[in-house]
Amino acid sequence: MAKNRLGKSSAFYDIYERNPSSDKTVTHYCPGCGHGILHKFIAEALEDYGVWNRTILLSPVGCSVFAYYYFKVGNIQCAHGRAPAVATGIKRAHPDSIVISYQGDGDLAGIGGNEIIQAANRGENITVFFINNAIYGMTGGQMAPTTLVGQSTTTTPRGRDIYNEGYPIKIAEIISILESPVYVERVALADTKNIMKARSAVRKAINYQVENKGFSLVEVLSPCPTGWKMNPVDAKKWVTNEMQKYFKLGVFKDVGKERKSRKVNGEKVPLNKVPDIIDIPSDEKKEISRIEKKSEEKFLKRIKIAGFGGQGILLLGVTLAESGMMEGKNVTWLPSYGPEMRGGTANCHVIVSNQRIGSPLVDWSDILIAMNRPSLDKFEPKAVPGSLIFYDSTIVNRKPERNDVKAIGVPFTEIADGIGSTKVLNMVALGSLIRFTGMLSPETLFEAQTRVVKRKEFLELNKRAIKAGMEFIDSLKES
Amino acid sequence: MAKVLLKGNEAVVKGAILAGCRFFFGYPITPASEIAETAAYYIPLVGGTFIQAESEIGAINMVYGASSGGVRAMTASSGPGLSLKQEGISYLCGAELPCVIVDIMRGGPGLGNIAPDQGDYNQMVKGGGHGSYKVLVLAPNSVQEMCNFAILAFELADKYRNPVIVLTDGFIGQMMEPVEFPEVQVEVPKKDWALYGEEDDNKKLISSIYLDPDELEEIVIKINKKYKRMEEEEVRYEASYLEDAELVTVSFGVVSRILSSVVERCRKEGYKVGYLRPITLFPFPKKIINKLSEEGKAFLSVELSNGQMVDDVRLNARQSDVHFYGRMGGNVPSEDELYEVIVKILKGERKWLKTG
Numbered sequence: 001m002a003k004n005r006l007g008k009s010s011a012f013y014d015i016y017e018r019n020p021s022s023d024k025t026v027t028h029y030c031p032g033c034g035h036g037i038l039h040k041f042i043a044e045a046l047e048d049y050g051v052w053n054r055t056i057l058l059s060p061v062g063c064s065v066f067a068y069y070y071f072k073v074g075n076i077q078c079a080h081g082r083a084p085a086v087a088t089g090i091k092r093a094h095p096d097s098i099v100i101s102y103q104g105d106g107d108l109a110g111i112g113g114n115e116i117i118q119a120a121n122r123g124e125n126i127t128v129f130f131i132n133n134a135i136y137g138m139t140g141g142q143m144a145p146t147t148l149v150g151q152s153t154t155t156t157p158r159g160r161d162i163y164n165e166g167y168p169i170k171i172a173e174i175i176s177i178l179e180s181p182v183y184v185e186r187v188a189l190a191d192t193k194n195i196m197k198a199r200s201a202v203r204k205a206i207n208y209q210v211e212n213k214g215f216s217l218v219e220v221l222s223p224c225p226t227g228w229k230m231n232p233v234d235a236k237k238w239v240t241n242e243m244q245k246y247f248k249l250g251v252f253k254d255v256g257k258e259r260k261s262r263k264v265n266g267e268k269v270p271l272n273k274v275p276d277i278i279d280i281p282s283d284e285k286k287e288i289s290r291i292e293k294k295s296e297e298k299f300l301k302r303i304k305i306a307g308f309g310g311q312g313i314l315l316l317g318v319t320l321a322e323s324g325m326m327e328g329k330n331v332t333w334l335p336s337y338g339p340e341m342r343g344g345t346a347n348c349h350v351i352v353s354n355q356r357i358g359s360p361l362v363d364w365s366d367i368l369i370a371m372n373r374p375s376l377d378k379f380e381p382k383a384v385p386g387s388l389i390f391y392d393s394t395i396v397n398r399k400p401e402r403n404d405v406k407a408i409g410v411p412f413t414e415i416a417d418g419i420g421s422t423k424v425l426n427m428v429a430l431g432s433l434i435r436f437t438g439m440l441s442p443e444t445l446f447e448a449q450t451r452v453v454k455r456k457e458f459l460e461l462n463k464r465a466i467k468a469g470m471e472f473i474d475s476l477k478e479s
Numbered sequence: 480m481a482k483v484l485l486k487g488n489e490a491v492v493k494g495a496i497l498a499g500c501r502f503f504f505g506y507p508i509t510p511a512s513e514i515a516e517t518a519a520y521y522i523p524l525v526g527g528t529f530i531q532a533e534s535e536i537g538a539i540n541m542v543y544g545a546s547s548g549g550v551r552a553m554t555a556s557s558g559p560g561l562s563l564k565q566e567g568i569s570y571l572c573g574a575e576l577p578c579v580i581v582d583i584m585r586g587g588p589g590l591g592n593i594a595p596d597q598g599d600y601n602q603m604v605k606g607g608g609h610g611s612y613k614v615l616v617l618a619p620n621s622v623q624e625m626c627n628f629a630i631l632a633f634e635l636a637d638k639y640r641n642p643v644i645v646l647t648d649g650f651i652g653q654m655m656e657p658v659e660f661p662e663v664q665v666e667v668p669k670k671d672w673a674l675y676g677e678e679d680d681n682k683k684l685i686s687s688i689y690l691d692p693d694e695l696e697e698i699v700i701k702i703n704k705k706y707k708r709m710e711e712e713e714v715r716y717e718a719s720y721l722e723d724a725e726l727v728t729v730s731f732g733v734v735s736r737i738l739s740s741v742v743e744r745c746r747k748e749g750y751k752v753g754y755l756r757p758i759t760l761f762p763f764p765k766k767i768i769n770k771l772s773e774e775g776k777a778f779l780s781v782e783l784s785n786g787q788m789v790d791d792v793r794l795n796a797r798q799s800d801v802h803f804y805g806r807m808g809g810n811v812p813s814e815d816e817l818y819e820v821i822v823k824i825l826k827g828e829r830k831w832l833k834t835g
Contacts, residue, residue: 018684020691053678056547065688074680076547077688079570082540085532089544089552090674092528093502097548097676115540118533269526271664278493278521280660281481318655322484325657331484333655337510337593358740360654360733363813452484 009043011052012070019069032232034189034222035064041202049210055098058083062104063137081112084119087126095264099126106136109145109169120215123180127205128217133224141227145169172219176252182214182259184252188221190239212261299354302362304379306347307371312426317348323440323448324352332360369429415468424465431469482657487625488513490658494629495553499665501527502552504541509593510649511583514555535560539567546576547685549673551633555581558599569608573687577636581645583652586809594809595649600787603646604760611699613706616644616760618731622656639705650733715758724753729780729792741817750825765795772796802831
């Protein structure tokens with residue numbers, strides 16, 4: 001039960017220093033406005049639950065943009081409609097804080113419609129108070145998403161027309177059909193009985209957050225005498241007689257009792273464990289795995305690998321680059337990325353050098369690996385004179401035409417099929433490449449593929465494929 | 480430490496984690512998605528939070544919230560997503576909230592395509608949101624720099640209480656290179672202005688609203704002093720062969736990699752070509768360009784756009800011919816192509832002067 005008190009809640013500042021008005025003891029709200037009452041209920045609940053000193057309140061854009069004048073808590077002023085996303089950020093950063101998103105109808109139901117639905121759907125452990133007064137108060141009485149049918153505003157001068165603006169949006173109903181939210185209720189700041197129900201709803205919604213139950217939203221029908229051009233008494237009556245007719249009061253969802261309290265704080269990971277967790281190898285590992293190959297001569301191989309998507313073109317390139325790196329070379333790997341990854345053509349550029357690599361693009365290749373006919377057609381003209389062209393003689397139905405390059409036809413597909421899987425034709429290609437050029441040692445390649453191949457069941461098969469590619473080159477040399 | 484072969488998009492996340500970033504909010508988009516994927520995998524393992532936001536607007540506002548809480552937070556996207564984030568970036572600058580935002584540029588305008596592009600230069604460097612603000616922009620051109628600049632970006636963001644952008648193109652995000660990770664361990668210090676869910680919070684306010692014109696003017700002057708300070712303290716660039724150069728190439732991202740090869744080739748052929756790569760796009764390396772212009776050198780800005788950075792070059796090279804060569808739509812100029820452009824300029828056969 002609420003404590004009896006005569007003074008102001010500790011969750012309010014004694015003097016509203018941030019209020020630029022000359023009287024710093026009153027709010028900026030108009031007489032008869034509902035914001036003041038709702039503010040009071042929130043502040044009272046924050047004190048009663050003993051959480052005002054760990055509360056962070058989010059002010060929206062709207063009349064309550066200055067809520068931070070009054071609440072003696074941590075305050076964040078948010079962009080229009082974005083408070084639920086901001087609330088997500090701060091609550092995740094400080095799960096022990098009590099985060100309250102205070103939003104009006106334009107803010108929450110208009111411009112911020114997606115943010116509120118998604119925060120609710122994630123079940124963020126926050127409390128949202130949604131002031132619905134069927135009008136844009138701050139900007140001078142324009143239509144809100146909740147403006148009633150026929151209600152005239154400065155932007156619906158002839159009344160809200162369902163054929164132009166549709167019907168008023170029912171936020172409590174919308175949020176309550178989502179699975180995640182814990183508690184959704186619509187209340188009204190009209191007659192005394194309903195005002196006291198609103199007070200209970202505010203307390204329950206805050207308490208659920210204190211208990212780490214999850215997302216709560218209270219929609220509060222609230223009078224706006226200024227926006228509605230009424231006196232405060234008539235405005236209250238209008239809430240009862242007009243708003244409540246369309247926006248039904250009541251609890252739309254309350255599963256707080258069934259929901260378990262969530263665990264809020266994870267374990268803190270010591271900083272010195274971080275590199276290991278994010279797969280940054282330590283120096284000791286380097287000694288074991290890195291095979292240095294000393295060479296003083298300038299070494300530069302610009303390699304273009306091309307074929308169909310699904311032939312393992314990119315992986316071939318990555319394995320090559322990884323091997324080069326392991327042998328102490330500078331390497332770059334550049335994919336033709338995007339839709340090519342999902343079928344169609346694929347190619348990648350690999351450069352292995354003992355110099356600093358400038359451009360990572362291979363315009364002119366020192367080595368071209370053509371896995372299909374279109375690749376050979378496309379890239380043969382861009383082979384450096386005297387360079388190498390490897391091509392899959394199983395499926396490429398022509399030989400390279402250039403006589404100033406060395407063409408090596410290897411039946412990648414046939415060899416791979418012979419081992420038991422067409423999928424390893426990329427490794428056959430790799431094996432034949434390194435055997436022919438001697439640019440990398442097979443041991444490096446075996447080790448490299450254990451690092452880059454994710455499906456470990458392929459490692460043994462890949463190794464056999466690399467060896468088969470090497471053996472084919474040996475057979476060429478013998479014959 | 481040992482080297483690891485990584486994509487630029489992976490390295491930037493690992494760098495961020497080493498820098499103490501434990502909060503990532505993002506939305507998938509090619510060619511930046513590996514950033515979100517890498518963050519989704521690793522950030523929870525180091526005790527952090529990853530959320531795939533409902534939109535870029537959601538993501539940037541989650542960053543706004545987390546940064547209000549004093550933690551290091553990050554988001555990443557590509558052009559279309561950055562357009563959506565601009566609202567949030569303006570608010571972050573107004574509320575003086577630090578964060579790191581990565582933009583892996585793709586072809587535009589509109590949906591464009593997913594190939595590498597640099598057409599976000601204006602929206603990122605000039606400030607695509609509303610109001611008189613600036614963001615510090617770092618432009619990595621290697622995977623190593625993707626890692627290093629993530630760390631640097633968080634340092635600078637906290638130093639200035641301002642968002643820092645890591646801006647590069649699809650190729651730098653997608654390419655793989657060996658990365659040597661620095662031995663960095665960052666315990667993010669408590670910030671006196673941030674909210675921690677404790678009693679002292681009530682003395683603080685995270686906000687960008689100042690109704691009184693004099694007060695707002697004062698705030699804008701204050702944040703602009705930070706930008707001035709950035710111009711004095713944070714200008715970074717890489718340069719070579721400037722001294723006797725007749726023509727200085729200016730480029731960033733993947734283009735600067737291509738030009739580094741082209742300039743070497745020009746030098747071998749005896750052409751006096753210099754190389755200048757702005758590493759900070761804001762603050763732009765004005766002084767060096769001004770000095771080179773006074774020495775009578777001409778400039779060639781090469782960009783994957785309709786010519787955006789070239790305006791900054793021209794502004795600071797009033798005495799010089801400033802040439803521009805751009806490719807668009809995801810096309811990337813070849814070494815041969817740029818070599819030819821340079822030779823034609825030097826021989827006086829053709830000018831590529833951007834007008835307007």
